[in-house]
Amino acid sequence: MQTTVGEFLLRRLKDIGITEVIGVPGDFNLSFLEQLRDAEGIRFVGACNELNAAYAADGYARSRGVGALLTTYGVGELSALNGIAGSRAEHIPVVSIGGAPPQYATEFRWNLHHSLADGDFANMLEAIAPFTEVAVRVSPMNAVEEIDRALRTCLREKRPVHIQLPSDITHLTIEAPDAPLDTSLPASDPERLEAAAARILEVLARAEHPLLLIDQDADRHGFTEPLLRLAEKAQIPFAQMSSGKALLPENHPLFIGTYNGAASAPGVKDRVEHSDFLVTTNPRFIEVNSGSFTHELDHALVVNLGDQHASVDGEYFVGLTTRELIDALIDRAPERPATPREPAPTTSAAAPTGPLTQAELWPRMARFLRADDVVIAEAGTSHIGLSAQQLPANVKYINSPIWGSIGFTLPATLGSQLAEPGRRHVLFIGDGSFQLTAQELSTILREELNPIIVLMNNRGYTIERYILGMEDEYNxxxxxxxxxxxxxxKPDTTMKSYSAQTFEELEEALAAIESSDAGAFLELHLPPADAPAGLKAFGPLTAEFDYGPRGPRNP
Structure with missing residues (x-):
């Protein structure tokens, strides 16, 4: 069929499930924006700046499966690069589109605005390439091939890709396939699939202490639901890494807790490290999810499931579509009866009263959450506070445990709620993080979204205070x-604001929020030096790791 370059790109975005493109207008992308404006089934959502737009596209992808970002050349692309890098670090599929200068100007190396005025138009792609899986400038001659390659790679590898779209080619006519984009993964090599399944089932049959250890790649590649079915059929207990929180239900009878090296939940470290059938999903151990590198899996028999490969105690199987392997294991694993378990004892502690404290706040906020909520937790106090809490069933938990760029979560809430407007979104964010991306609250209100935003006002960077500078003004x-x-x-907003300094005021605010469908902005006032127990331990360990034996210390 005949179409234009821009229309073909928009059709392909719709093929992969994108209905919103988040970004910032600029002269080099306006021609494409005209086509986006006129397209059916897809629309543009303008953000306040490119960094926020990249964060929002990331949040959108976490809830929809893939997101789309639109920027302009140079100034826009580089402003978004921190967010794109975060998507790379966290394995999030985002299609980044950059409006580029006209093709003739780049070919003849004209000196242009938004460039270094030296005729070099490769440098932006070179800057972005290390943080994407594909970085390409399309032309009418290669648009079909390169756009399809980029989108398939994005979805297969769960990494961002970047497509530069010259401003003078968006309306040019090309020949393009009429069929929707096929994004299905190729079938596994039959022999390798059978060999891998047989080897894993052999090890499982001998295992006395089988265990699943869940990390974020299980979510990215769609393994969580089938792994839960495998665990329930074969009665395999499961643990999570802190970077894989709530991917499988924390209230499930087979859940044993969080593995974090020496900082693991009680009893979890020994069970994980001495399992004779430990299923992992390409875990990536960094200092914050390994108890400062105190993890030790050398004594475990590890069955690792990657997205296109598997290994069993050091024996590798490639040529796999791993979802097919997991399905084969579910079909052939022995079904074992569930072991009756004593229900966890319930306590009826009195409701806290008086000024808000971190120790009593987080259990109360966990009880406020509902099944099927989307919970977004900012790096630092919010994530550490919630990490120790058991979340309800089917909660989607969004945070950035590896990249950890503060300010991510407010725009990510925008993106996630655009992708799943029917789910209640609850954001927990500190005042310091909020100030980095606060203007995106205006986009949330303009789009008439209704998240519950819980802001921890402790007058600065409490997590940094516990690392260094407890009394210093730089925090x-x-x-x-x-x-x-x-x-x-938004003067006519329906979002209601609440403030609490005591638990009595908090209860009153939460009751009002529960009884309303409107968005809520709840400000909680906490002492600057108060922090969850996990953060108090994390700070000195981080100082020791960062600064060494001759470095500065907290008082």
Whole structure:
């Protein structure tokens, strides 16, 4: 069929499930935006800046399966690069589209704005390439081939890709296939699939202490639901890494807790490290999810499931589509009866009263959460506070445990709720992180979304204080009138603001929020030096790791 370059790209984005493209207009992408404006079934959502747009596209992808970002050449692309790098680190499929200067200008090396005015138009792609799986500038001659290659790679590898679209080619006519984009993975090599399944089942049959250890790649590649079915059929207990929180239900009878090296939940470390059938999903151990590299899996018999390969105690199987392997294991694994378990004892501790404290706040906020909520936790106090709490069934938990760029979660909430508007979204964010991306609250309100935003106001960077500088002003920030911001950004907003300094005020605010379908902005006032127990331990360990024996210390 005949179509234009821009229309073909939009059709392909719709083929993979994208209905919103998030970004910032610029002169080199306006021709494409005209086509996006006129397209059916897909629309543009403007963000306040490119970094926020990249964060939002990441959040969108976590809930929809893939996201799309639109920027302009140079200034826009590089402004978004931190967010794109975060998607790379966290294995999130984002299609980044950069409006580029006209093709003739790049071919003849004209000196242009948004460039270094030296005729070099390769440098932006070279800057972005290390953080993407594909980085390409398309032309009318290669648009079909390169766009399809980029999108298939994005979905297969679960990594961002970047497509530069010259401003003068978007309306040019090309020949393009009429069929929707086929994104299915190729079938496994039959012999390798059978060999891998037989070897894993052989090890499972001998195992006395089987265990699943879940990390984020299980979610990225769609393994969580089938792994849960395997665990339930074969009665295999499971643990999670802190970077894989709530991917499998934490209230499940087979769940044993979080593995974090020496900082693991009680009893979890020994069970994980001495399992004779430990199924992992390409775990990536960094200092924050390994108890400062105190993880030791040398004594475990590890069955690792990658996206296109598997290994069993050091024996490798390639040529696999691993979802087919897991399905084969589910079909052939022996079914074992569930072991009756004593229900966990319930406590009826009195509701906390008086000024808010971190120790009592997080258990209360965990009880506020509902099954099927989307919970977004900012790096630092919020994530560490929630990490120790058991979340309800089917909660989707969004955070950035590896990249850890603060400010990510407010725009990510925008993106996630655009992707799944029917689910309740609850964001937990600190005041310091909020100030980095606060303007995206205006986009949330403009789009008439209704998240519950819980802001921890502890007058600065408490996590940094526990690393270094507890009393130093470099960890302080200007206190804002946070509750006034919804009406500042949108005077007729339906979002309601609440503030609490005590648990009595918190209960009153939560009751009002529960009884309303409107969005909520809840500001919680906490002492600057108060922190969850996990953060108090994390700070000194980080200082020791970062600064060494001659470095500065907290008092």
């Amino acid at each position: 302080d920030i200007q206190n804002w009138s946070y509750g006034a911001l919804p009406q500042v950004f």
